[in-house]
Amino acid sequence: MPPRKLAAGNWKMNGTLASLAEVDALTRDCGTAGVEILICPPATLMRPMADCIGRGIIAVAVGGQDCHAKESGAHTGDISAEQLRDAGASYVIVGHSERRADHGETDEDVAAKAVAAHRAGIASVICLGETEAQRDANETLDVIARQLAGSVPDCATAANTVIAYEPVWAIGTGRTPTNDQIAEVHAAMREALVARFADGAGFRLLYGGSVKPANAAEIFAIAHVDGALVGGASLKAADFAPIVKALDAA
Numbered sequence: 001m002p003p004r005k006l007a008a009g010n011w012k013m014n015g016t017l018a019s020l021a022e023v024d025a026l027t028r029d030c031g032t033a034g035v036e037i038l039i040c041p042p043a044t045l046m047r048p049m050a051d052c053i054g055r056g057i058i059a060v061a062v063g064g065q066d067c068h069a070k071e072s073g074a075h076t077g078d079i080s081a082e083q084l085r086d087a088g089a090s091y092v093i094v095g096h097s098e099r100r101a102d103h104g105e106t107d108e109d110v111a112a113k114a115v116a117a118h119r120a121g122i123a124s125v126i127c128l129g130e131t132e133a134q135r136d137a138n139e140t141l142d143v144i145a146r147q148l149a150g151s152v153p154d155c156a157t158a159a160n161t162v163i164a165y166e167p168v169w170a171i172g173t174g175r176t177p178t179n180d181q182i183a184e185v186h187a188a189m190r191e192a193l194v195a196r197f198a199d200g201a202g203f204r205l206l207y208g209g210s211v212k213p214a215n216a217a218e219i220f221a222i223a224h225v226d227g228a229l230v231g232g233a234s235l236k237a238a239d240f241a242p243i244v245k246a247l248d249a250a
């Protein structure tokens with residue numbers, strides 16, 4: 001089993017070969033034990049990043065940002081989980097709200113992608129989160145319960161699945177839920193996982209949405225927060241390294 005704590009960076013559609021210097025700087029700055037670091041670059045950077053990390057002094061996992069449910073075939077522009085693994089990935093993010101919104105992905109689609117990841121032997125990071133309208137309507141816990149039931153496949157285990165709670169309204173906005181709101185959702189996710197899976201207590205639960213060096217420590221102090229899925233602040237080592245260190249200290 002990898003360390004329980006996981007600091008994951010989602011680079012989204014950002015980064016070129018020159019950005020690998022940030023990964024190099026991160027590995028030099030974060031010689032910490034006890035925290036697993038994952039970076040999910042755009043597909044174009046996966047193999048060069050995996051090679052660059054292989055020469056580094058600490059282990060950093062590389063992940064994809066999405067995969068197709070099928071292993072191969074006539075699906076122009078898509079990438080299979082097997083291809084991600086071949087390019088050096090050991091994780092893949094599925095069900096990110098940007099993909100749910102931009103590509104109309106349903107819970108059923110997300111579950112199929114998670115199954116594909118597990119078929120390929122890589123772990124899935126399954127994203128859940130309410131919109132601002134749903135939070136305002138007091139529907140957050142219902143939405144999370146529904147997404148968790150629908151997006152997490154029956155073959156999920158603590159070893160092959162990470163769950164990320166990312167409120168849509170907190171992504172890239174600089175706004176975050178209160179600590180109590182994060183605690184409430186993470187406790188509900190844990191309860192649902194324990195009720196459904198024999199090893200539900202072991203699934204790692206990440207918080208994502210405007211995590212920065214300034215708020216990382218207080219978020220990591222919340223019960224059932226095992227790490228973060230970081231967007232903007234994962235692009236620069238100067239921002240991501242303090243978040244990794246805050247998680248290590250938590």
Ligand SMILES: O=C(CO)COP(=O)(O)O
Binds near residue numbers: 096170173211233
């Ligand atoms: O969407 C996110 C990570 O997947 C969060 O993005 P930000 O950290 O930029 O808010």
